[in-house]
Amino acid sequence: MTTTVIIGGVAGGMSTATRLRRRDEDMEIIVLEASGYVSFANCGLPYHLSGTIEQRQSLLLQTPESLNSRFNLDVRVNTRATKIDRDAQTVTTEAGDTISYDFLVLSPGATPVRPPLPGIERALSLRTVEDLDAIKAAVDGAQSAAIIGGGFIGLEVAENLAHRGIATTIIEASPQIMGPLDPEMAAIVKKHLEDNGVTVLTDSAASEITEQSVTLNDGTTIDADVVITAIGVKPASTLASDAGLEVGERGGIVVDDAMRTSDPRIFAVGDATQKRDAVNDEPTLVPLAQTANRHGRLVADVITDRDTAARPVLGTAVVGLFGLAAASVGWNEKRARAAGRNVRTVYLHPSNHAGYYPGASQIHLKLVVDADTDAILGAQAIGEDGADKRIDVIATAMRARLTASDLADLELAYAPQFGSAKDPVNMAGFINDNIKHGERTVAFNEIARYVDEGWTLIDVRTPGEHANGTITGAINIELDSLRDHLDELADEKALVFCQVGQRGHTAASLLANRGIEVANVGGGYLTWKLAQEA
Numbered sequence: 401m402t403t404t405v406i407i408g409g410v411a412g413g414m415s416t417a418t419r420l421r422r423r424d425e426d427m428e429i430i431v432l433e434a435s436g437y438v439s440f441a442n443c444g445l446p447y448h449l450s451g452t453i454e455q456r457q458s459l460l461l462q463t464p465e466s467l468n469s470r471f472n473l474d475v476r477v478n479t480r481a482t483k484i485d486r487d488a489q490t491v492t493t494e495a496g497d498t499i500s501y502d503f504l505v506l507s508p509g510a511t512p513v514r515p516p517l518p519g520i521e522r523a524l525s526l527r528t529v530e531d532l533d534a535i536k537a538a539v540d541g542a543q544s545a546a547i548i549g550g551g552f553i554g555l556e557v558a559e560n561l562a563h564r565g566i567a568t569t570i571i572e573a574s575p576q577i578m579g580p581l582d583p584e585m586a587a588i589v590k591k592h593l594e595d596n597g598v599t600v601l602t603d604s605a606a607s608e609i610t611e612q613s614v615t616l617n618d619g620t621t622i623d624a625d626v627v628i629t630a631i632g633v634k635p636a637s638t639l640a641s642d643a644g645l646e647v648g649e650r651g652g653i654v655v656d657d658a659m660r661t662s663d664p665r666i667f668a669v670g671d672a673t674q675k676r677d678a679v680n681d682e683p684t685l686v687p688l689a690q691t692a693n694r695h696g697r698l699v700a701d702v703i704t705d706r707d708t709a710a711r712p713v714l715g716t717a718v719v720g721l722f723g724l725a726a727a728s729v730g731w732n733e734k735r736a737r738a739a740g741r742n743v744r745t746v747y748l749h750p751s752n753h754a755g756y757y758p759g760a761s762q763i764h765l766k767l768v769v770d771a772d773t774d775a776i777l778g779a780q781a782i783g784e785d786g787a788d789k790r791i792d793v794i795a796t797a798m799r800a801r802l803t804a805s806d807l808a809d810l811e812l813a814y815a816p817q818f819g820s821a822k823d824p825v826n827m828a829g830f831i832n833d834n835i836k837h838g839e840r841t842v843a844f845n846e847i848a849r850y851v852d853e854g855w856t857l858i859d860v861r862t863p864g865e866h867a868n869g870t871i872t873g874a875i876n877i878e879l880d881s882l883r884d885h886l887d888e889l890a891d892e893k894a895l896v897f898c899q900v901g902q903r904g905h906t907a908a909s910l911l912a913n914r915g916i917e918v919a920n921v922g923g924g925y926l927t928w929k930l931a932q933e934a
Contacts, residue, residue, distance in 0.1 A: 403428040404703060405491055405499055407481045407639070408507035409438035411689045412670030414462070415696025416505050421471040423704040429473050430499060432491070434480040434508075437529040438464060443689055445532045446553070449539065450560035459529065484643035486663055503665055503703050506640055506653060507696070510633035510671035510687050515548070519609030523627040526553060538626045542566055546614040546624035548606050550577030552719045554630030555589075558598050559721050561626075568598050569622050571614065573605040576934065580717065580728040583934035584844070584927065585780045588764055589726050591933065596722040633687055635672040648674040652685050657709035658702045659695055667702070669695040678712035678798065679731050679777055680739065686713045716795045718788045727791035730778025730798060733768050744771040745843055746804070746831045747923025749900040750824040752786030757816035761785050764930070766923075767794070767804060767828045774803040774836060779828075786824075793825045804832040831901070831922075839908065840919035842895060844928040847871060847921060855895040860907045861925070871897060871921075871928050879903045886914055897921035897928070 404420060406413045409431055417429050431438060439462035447453040464475035483492040484504065491499045512525035524535050535557075539545065545561045547554045550572030561568045570577065570593070576586040577593075577600060590600050601616070608615040614622045635651040646654040646662040652674030659667045671687035673695070691713055701708050718727035736743045746767035751760040763783035770777055779794040781787035797807060807829030814821055822830070835841050842850055851857055851873055859866050859874040866876040877885050879898070894911055896918060898904040904920040911918040921928065 401426060401428050402502045403430065403500060404503040404505065405501040406431045406505040406507060407491065408509055408670070408672075409433040409475070410440065410442060410507070410509065410670075410692075412509075412692035412696040413505065413507035414439050414467075415693045416507065416667075416669060416700050417467075417473050417475075417696075418471050419697045419700035420703065421473065423700055423706075425472075429471075430501075431467075431473060431475045432479045432481050432493065432499075433475065433477045435528045435530060436477050438462070438475050438477050439467070440529050442527070445526055445529070446556040446560045448532060449536060449557065450563035452560065452563070456529075456532075459532075481639060484639060484666075486643055486666070489665065501665075503667065505699055505703075506661070506666065506668040506672060507670045507692070508636040508639060508672050511636050512629060512633055513631045514629055515606070515631065517606055517609055519611075520629075522609050522611070523548065523629045525629050526557060527633075535626070535628065539564065539566060542625035544623040545569070545626040545628065546571055546606075546622050547628050547630055548614070549630035549632065550574070550600070550602070551579065551630060551632060552717065554628070555593070555719060555721055557628055557630060558593070559596075562596065562598050566626075567623070569624070570598060570600045571604050571606055571616065571622065572600070572602045575603050577602065578719075578726065580715070580732060581726065581780050582732045582734055582766065584931040585726075585764065585766055585782060587930050587934035588782050589721065589724065592724045593721060633671065635674075635685065637672050640668065640672070648683050650674070650683075650685055652683070654683075655710075659699045659710060660702075667699045669699055675710075676712040678714045681712060684713065684715075686715045688715065688717060690716075711799070714795055714798055716791065718791065723784055724782065725784070725787040726780075726782045727787050728778065728780045729791050729795040730776065731768060732778055732780065733766075736768055736770075736777050741777065742771040743777070744769040744804075744832070744835060745922060746828050746835070747901065747927045748824060748827055748831060749923065749926050750827060751820065752783055752824075753818055754816035754820050759817075763787055763790065763824055765790060765824050765828060767807075767832065769804040769832055771836075774805055774832075776802070776804050776807075786819075790823075790825050794828075805829055805836055808833055831905075834905065839905070839912075841922045842919045843922055844931045847895065847928065850895050850919070855893045855919070856889070858894055858896045858907070859898075859925070860896050860903055861898050865899065869925070869929070871925060879907050882907055882910060886911075886916070889916055890914075893917045895919050895921065898924045900924040900926050 467473045480494040544567045605617045653668040670692035677684040716729040761784040768777045812823045857874040860879040896907040901924040908920040
């Protein structure tokens with residue numbers, strides 16, 4: 401009988417185990433899980449803190465008993481693997497037991513990064529059910545909390561503590577929260593958190609944790625009955641490296657397209673593994689549940705002799721905060737420019753569905769494009785409704801290797817309550833196609849340079865809109881009266897803008913057709929304003 405031992409449960413490990421059983425009824429399958437829970441909804445853990453998910457039991461998907469009954473799996477919780485003997489093909493546990501394997505699958509996950517601060521032992525992290533229980537006990541009766549780290553988990557925990565009425569402060573050492581977003585997009589999320597009572601401190605590093613507070617590097621003291629670190633995670637690859645398996649520069653277990661490690665009898669999946677980036681094919685770490693589940697299934701297929709291979713990863717992700725969704729896929733502009741790409745950005749701020757249908761809300765969408773190839777490098781979307789849908793469409797387009805201009809031709813479902821005849825994704829394609837074919841668009845951070853070079857900055861919105869706030873140095877010529885000013889603009893270089901870019905595009909087209917050198921500010925006044933708040 402063939403024996404497969406799986407170290408680690410949850411997404412990657414349990415997907416491997418259950419798929420293996422469906423593929424092979426006779427195989428012996430042993431799962432070793434260090435914690436007391438082998439199958440739980442770790443992405444749902446923060447929502448039990450607020451009672452949004454009322455029952456803790458709802459987060460526990462399967463037990464060793466249910467997995468044995470349905471899948472005939474030998475699941476051993478509270479069992480930590482401590483050594484792999486590759487020559488003998490055995491695993492040794494903390495209790496001293498030795499288990500032989502024909503195939504070994506490593507799914508140990510990742511461990512929270514904990515900075516070496518004085519008092520760090522008081523800080524809690526959220527990764528397992530046991531962590532959840534510890535935080536739940538700590539916040540009962542708490543009046544204040546400090547979250548060190550402004551990534552997805554930190555923000556989700558902050559939201560749920562705020563729902564409990566706890567004064568919550570997010571402490572982020574970087575200039576912005578949510579690293580996958582560009583600064584002007586992250587600013588939208590920051591303001592939304594602050595509008596909902598969460599204090600967000602960026603460019604602020606914790607220097608010490610005391611019994612009732614956190615001290616920052618500038619000496620500021622933040623009240624904190626509870627302290628939670630959410631700086632990020634690192635691959636739990638020590639067991640693999642101790643066994644002599646190849647590990648990458650950032651600690652991820654190196655695997656091939658079949659998820660095999662440097663030992664052909666040993667596979668690895670989940671957060672502990674190194675993946676290939678879909679944009680540049682280089683090694684990357686993507687600790688996401690969907691990827692872990694997919695790779696677990698893939699490994700089971702490979703072990704049972706099905707020819708299949710892992711695809712490069714896009715890192716598609718979404719977070720919900722006080723009714724606002726922030727989603728991203730692929731690279732942001734910061735990363736693309738750092739990599740030396742010739743970048744084109746597309747900004748738009750459309751409604752999630754037809755504006756005349758009740759309940760429409762705004763989506764902020766940014767597309768990052770390789771200007772040389774028209775390849776989609778990434779996208780970001782933020783909104784109360786529909787942001788996730790648009791990112792999913794763009795992620796699918798990226799997987800299919802469609803270009804940014806191809807987005808214009810996607811046939812997407814339309815009815816007034818669901819979308820628009822020109823969906824935001826289509827509109828992103830239209831805007832990109834216009835730029836690709838010669839329409840000059842200026843980014844918000846290029847405006848000052850253009851003005852310094854003698855361009856006339858023209859606000860083509862209504863006088864009322866202009867009076868309520870405009871880009872510094874702009875004159876106001878409303879779009880509908882622009883034709884009356886052609887003579888005075890004939891010898892000018894015009895940099896036009898409106899609220900979100902659409903009227904600016906019309907103005908630019910009009911002036912260009914009259915032979916006037918013109919450029920439009922991408923995303924209009926709103927994008928510029930958001931950038932000022934970043």
